[in-house]
Amino acid sequence: MPEDDTxxxxxxxxxxxxxxxxxxxxxPRTQPPxxxxxxxxxxxxxxxxxxxxxxxxxxxxxxxxxRTATDEQQAAGQxxxxxxxxxxGAPSLGFGLVSSSANTLLVRNETTPDxxxxxxxxxxxxxxxPNGHEIAFWRTATDxxxxxxxxxxxxxxxxxxxxxxxxxxxxxxxxxxxPDGDVPGPIVWSSxxxxxxxxxxxxxTRGGDATASRPHASWFKVDVASTKVEQLPQAFDSFSVIYxxxxxxxxxxxxxxxxGSPSLAGGPTFLTAKAGVFESHPVPNGGAISAADLYAxxxxxAYAGGCKGPPADSTLRCPVxxxxxxxxxxxxxxxxxxxxxxxxxxxxxxxxSQDLIVQLPLRNGDARVELWSDLGRGTxxxxxxxxxxxxxxxxxxxxxxxxxxxxxxxxxxxxxxGGRWFGEVVALGSSNEKRLDPKxxxxxxxxxxxxxxxxVLDPAFARAxxxxxxxxxxxRPAIAVTTPTGxxxxxxxxxxxxxxxxxxxxxxTGYASDGAxxxxxxxxxxxxxxxxxxxxxxxxxxxxxxxxxFAAKMPELIRVxxxxxxxxTGSPNAIRLKDFTVTRVDSCGP
Amino acid sequence: VTDGRDWETLYRNAVPRVYxxxxxxxxxxxxxxxxxxxxxxxxxxRPPATxxxxxxxxxxxxxxRARRRRWTFISLHGQERRAAADEISALLDRMEAGRLLTLxxxxxxxxxxxxxxxxxxxxxxAILFGVRPGTVSATIAKALTRMRxxxxxx
Numbered sequence: 001m002p003e004d005d006t007x008x009x010x011x012x013x014x015x016x017x018x019x020x021x022x023x024x025x026x027x028p029r030t031q032p033p034x035x036x037x038x039x040x041x042x043x044x045x046x047x048x049x050x051x052x053x054x055x056x057x058x059x060x061x062x063x064x065x066x067r068t069a070t071d072e073q074q075a076a077g078q079x080x081x082x083x084x085x086x087x088x089g090a091p092s093l094g095f096g097l098v099s100s101s102a103n104t105l106l107v108r109n110e111t112t113p114d115x116x117x118x119x120x121x122x123x124x125x126x127x128x129x130p131n132g133h134e135i136a137f138w139r140t141a142t143d144x145x146x147x148x149x150x151x152x153x154x155x156x157x158x159x160x161x162x163x164x165x166x167x168x169x170x171x172x173x174x175x176x177x178x179p180d181g182d183v184p185g186p187i188v189w190s191s192x193x194x195x196x197x198x199x200x201x202x203x204x205t206r207g208g209d210a211t212a213s214r215p216h217a218s219w220f221k222v223d224v225a226s227t228k229v230e231q232l233p234q235a236f237d238s239f240s241v242i243y244x245x246x247x248x249x250x251x252x253x254x255x256x257x258x259x260g261s262p263s264l265a266g267g268p269t270f271l272t273a274k275a276g277v278f279e280s281h282p283v284p285n286g287g288a289i290s291a292a293d294l295y296a297x298x299x300x301x302a303y304a305g306g307c308k309g310p311p312a313d314s315t316l317r318c319p320v321x322x323x324x325x326x327x328x329x330x331x332x333x334x335x336x337x338x339x340x341x342x343x344x345x346x347x348x349x350x351x352x353s354q355d356l357i358v359q360l361p362l363r364n365g366d367a368r369v370e371l372w373s374d375l376g377r378g379t380x381x382x383x384x385x386x387x388x389x390x391x392x393x394x395x396x397x398x399x400x401x402x403x404x405x406x407x408x409x410x411x412x413x414x415x416x417x418g419g420r421w422f423g424e425v426v427a428l429g430s431s432n433e434k435r436l437d438p439k440x441x442x443x444x445x446x447x448x449x450x451x452x453x454x455x456v457l458d459p460a461f462a463r464a465x466x467x468x469x470x471x472x473x474x475x476r477p478a479i480a481v482t483t484p485t486g487x488x489x490x491x492x493x494x495x496x497x498x499x500x501x502x503x504x505x506x507x508x509t510g511y512a513s514d515g516a517x518x519x520x521x522x523x524x525x526x527x528x529x530x531x532x533x534x535x536x537x538x539x540x541x542x543x544x545x546x547x548x549x550f551a552a553k554m555p556e557l558i559r560v561x562x563x564x565x566x567x568x569t570g571s572p573n574a575i576r577l578k579d580f581t582v583t584r585v586d587s588c589g590p
Numbered sequence: 591v592t593d594g595r596d597w598e599t600l601y602r603n604a605v606p607r608v609y610x611x612x613x614x615x616x617x618x619x620x621x622x623x624x625x626x627x628x629x630x631x632x633x634x635x636r637p638p639a640t641x642x643x644x645x646x647x648x649x650x651x652x653x654x655r656a657r658r659r660r661w662t663f664i665s666l667h668g669q670e671r672r673a674a675a676d677e678i679s680a681l682l683d684r685m686e687a688g689r690l691l692t693l694x695x696x697x698x699x700x701x702x703x704x705x706x707x708x709x710x711x712x713x714x715x716a717i718l719f720g721v722r723p724g725t726v727s728a729t730i731a732k733a734l735t736r737m738r739x740x741x742x743x744x
C-alpha cells in the first residue's frame with residue numbers, strides 16, 4: 001500500500017517517463033483558436049452560428065455598416081502623409097513600373113519600353129518603400145560549392161543604377177539569407193521606410209502528411225540603416241501575412257489564414273503585436289480582409305449580405321465594406337450597402353492616404369472603379385466604367401496605383417497578343433470619369449513582363465515624396481506627359497540657387513505640359529536641369545511645338561533665360577523662373 | 591514577466607514539467623498540447639504578474655482551457671486523435687502511477703499531480719485553483735484513499 005512519499009516517488013518516476021512533446025511544437029505554430037478550429041468542428045456552435053446568420057446576418061451587416069467608432073478611433077489620418085499629384089492621368093517619365101519577367105525585375109518608366117534598371121536572378125515579388133524609390137526583393141545566390149540560397153536584397157533605384165552590383169547610400173547586397181530548407185515569403189516595409197519585415201517559411205507540402213513536422217514561418221525585421229537583422233519572437237509564426245509595421249507605435253499587424261471550412265473557422269483572424277503583446281481578432285463570420293494600409297491605420301473588411309433582402313439572383317452579392325482600426329480592430333466606419341454585384345469588390349488604398357480605390361463587379365458584367373475619400377466617409381467618385389464584359393478581372397494586381405497617389409493603372413492581360421498588359425491610367429482626384437472599352441483601348445503598359453509595383457524615377461518627384469510622414473502638401477494640378485518617346489534620360493536636377501538671373505541651354509530630354517505650365521528637362525553642359533515654367537510668367541510666348549518635336553524624337557536645342565525664384569512645393573528641385581524666355585536655337589554656343 | 595520574449599523563455603523552461611502533468615491528467619496528447627498552446631497565448635496576452643509558480647500557473651490555465659473546450663467539439667481527425675489518446679492511456683496503464691491516477695476523477699488527478707509532481711504546496715495549489723486550502727487537503731486525502739484502495743485490490 002503506497003504511502004505519501006511512495007506515491008510521490010511513483011508519480012515522479014512514471015510521469016517523467018511519459019513521451020515529451022517535440023520541442024518544435026511547444027509553441028503554437030498557428031494562432032491557438034484557429035489551431036483548435038483546424039482540428040475540431042464546433043458542431044453545436046457552428047449550427048448556432050448558421051442559424052443566427054440565416055436569421056439575422058443581413059441586418060447585422062447593415063448594423064455594422066452604420067456603426068461608428070469613437071473620435072479616438074477615427075483619428076486614423078494622423079501619420080499618413082497625404083496623396084500628391086506629381087503626374088496626372090497619362091504616362092509620366094517621372095514614374096516607373098517594376099515588372100517581373102523570367103526571374104528578372106525590370107524597372108521602366110511609364111512611357112518607354114526601355115528598362116534602365118534590370119535585376120537578375122530574383123523572385124517575382126518586390127516591396128517598394130513608402131518614399132517610392134527603394135525596392136526590396138529576394139535574389140538567388142550560388143556559392144562556390146554550388147549551393148543556392150535566397151537572399152534579401154535592397155536597392156535605391158535613384159542611386160544604385162542598373163547594374164546588380166552598384167551601390168549607393170542605401171545598403172545593398174545581402175541583408176538576410178533564408179535558412180536552409182526554407183523559402184522566401186512576403187516583404188513589408190515599415191510605414192516610415194526605415195525598416196523591413198521579411199518572411200521565410202517551409203515550403204507548402206501536398207498530401208497532408210500527418211507525420212511530417214508542422215510547417216513553420218519565421219519573420220525577421222531588418223533595420224535599413226544599420227542592416228541589423230532580428231528574428232521576431234516565435235509567436236509571430238502564426239502570422240501568415242503582415243500588413244504594416246509602425247515603428248513609432250511598436251505595432252505590427254497581420255492576419256493568419258483560416259483553416260478548414262470558412263463556415264467553421266469563421267474566416268481569417270486579424271492579429272496585432274503591440275510592444276510585444278499579441279492580440280487576435282477573429283474576422284466576423286462572412287467577412288474577409290480586403291485591404292490594409294501600410295501605416296497600420298485601417299483595415300478593410302468585406303462582407304456579403306448587405307442587401308436589404310436576399311438578391312433575386314443567387315449569384316449576386318450585396319457587399320458591405322467595413323473599416324476597422326488596425327491597432328484595436330474596432331470599427332471605424334462602414335459603408336452603406338452598395339448595389340448587388342457579382343462578386344466581392346476589389347479594394348486598394350490610394351497611396352499615402354486613407355482613400356480607397358474600389359472596383360465593383362456589376363451584375364451586368366460591367367465593372368466600375370470608384371474613389372472613396374476618407375475611408376468611404378467622404379465623396380464616392382466614379383473613376384472609370386468598363387463597358388464590356390468580362391471587365392478587368394478581379395485580380396488585385398491589375399489595379400495598380402501610382403506610388404504618389406496621383407493616378408491608378410487599370411490593367412488587363414491579353415494573352416492572345418503574345419502576352420501584353422494594357423489598360424488605362426486614370427487620374428485620382430480628377431472629375432473626369434472614363435469609360436473604358438478593354439477591346440478598344442490603345443494604351444499599352446510598356447513595362448514588359450508582369451507589372452508589380454509603381455516607383456518614382458524623377459529625383460525631384462522623389463524629394464517631394466519624402467519624408468514619408470511629412471504633412472501633405474496640397475495636391476498640385478497634374479502635369480501630363482504629352483510626348484511618350486524613346487528618350488530615357490532621367491533628370492538629375494541639381495539644387496537650384498533660390499534666386500537670381502539664370503541662363504541655360506541644352507537638348508530637350510523631357511517635356512510635360514498641363515496648359516498652365518511646362519515641365520522642361522534640358523541636358524546642358526552643366527548637367528541635366530529641370531524647369532518648372534508657368535506660362536503666365538513668360539516674357540514672350542515660348543515655342544508651342546516643343547512637345548510635338550520631342551514626341552517625334554526630333555532633337556531640339558532650347559535656351560532658357562529668366563529670373564530664378566524659389567521652387568514650389570510640388571517640384572521642390574525643379575528650377576522655377578519668372579520673366580523668362582524660352583527660345584529654340586541652332587546651337588548653345590555664346 | 592515584462593514582455594513576450596521573457597514570457598516565451600519562462601514558458602519554455604516550464605513546458606518539460608507541465609506537459610507530462612497535463613498528459614497524466616487529461617490522458618489525451620492532442621488535448622494537452624492544445625491546452626498548453628492556449629495557455630501560452632493567454633500568457634502572451636496577459637502575462638502572470640510574477641514568474642513564481644509559473645508551472646502551476648500554466649498547469650491551471652491549460653486545464654481550465656481544456657475543460658472549456660472539450661465538450662464543445664468533435665474531432666475532425668477523430669480516429670487519429672483517439673489512436674493517440676489510446677496510446678497514451680495504454681502507456682499510462684502500464685505504469686503504476688498511471689493505473690493509480692486512473693482511479694481518480696480528473697479534478698482529483700489535477701490536484702494530486704500539482705502537489706506530487708509539480709511540487710506545489712497545498713496552499714499554493716489552493717491559490718492557483720481558487721479553492722480553500724482545506725478543500726485541497728480533503729480532495730488529496732480522498733484521492734490517496736482511493737489510490738491506496740486500488741493498489742490493495744490490485
